[in-house]
Amino acid sequence: MAMLTVEAALENLEQVTRFIHQHLNRVTCSPKLISQIDLAVEEIYVNIAQYAYHPDTGDATILCEVEDHPPRISITFLDNGIPYNPLQKEDPDITLSTFERDPGGLGIFLAKNLMDEIDYTYQEGKNILTIRKAYPSA
Numbered sequence: 001m002a003m004l005t006v007e008a009a010l011e012n013l014e015q016v017t018r019f020i021h022q023h024l025n026r027v028t029c030s031p032k033l034i035s036q037i038d039l040a041v042e043e044i045y046v047n048i049a050q051y052a053y054h055p056d057t058g059d060a061t062i063l064c065e066v067e068d069h070p071p072r073i074s075i076t077f078l079d080n081g082i083p084y085n086p087l088q089k090e091d092p093d094i095t096l097s098t099f100e101r102d103p104g105g106l107g108i109f110l111a112k113n114l115m116d117e118i119d120y121t122y123q124e125g126k127n128i129l130t131i132r133k134a135y136p137s138a
Helices: 010-024 031-052 106-114
Strands: 002-007 059-068 071-079 117-123 126-134
Touching: 002 010, 010 031, 010 059, 010 071, 031 059, 031 071, 031 106, 031 126
Parallel strands: none
Antiparallel strands: 002 059, 059 071, 071 126, 117 126
């Protein structure tokens, strides 16, 4: 398992994405799969950067593991910010127009629909959110 710790700031999103891609390159992933993972990672990381420590700043740690049995990618986000379980937020009503919907919640809704699994825990003062996505075995 590989680990990266960065200041939870928007300007570090590219570094987080590069870190994830280093590990995705170890396996055969379609461009579609990489795009799905990128989108979920971006949505989750941006939420941490914007809200976890607001108005202060803090670190975000990203763990990336490429598993063979079963073949899947697991990415875990950890922060010491305000306790918040995004999975408890009600899914937005996507049948409504942008103007009719309440703001927020679309990013985690997107991540939940793109990933095979997503779970959250709060332990020892840390928000821990893990996403998992299967990849085709060779």
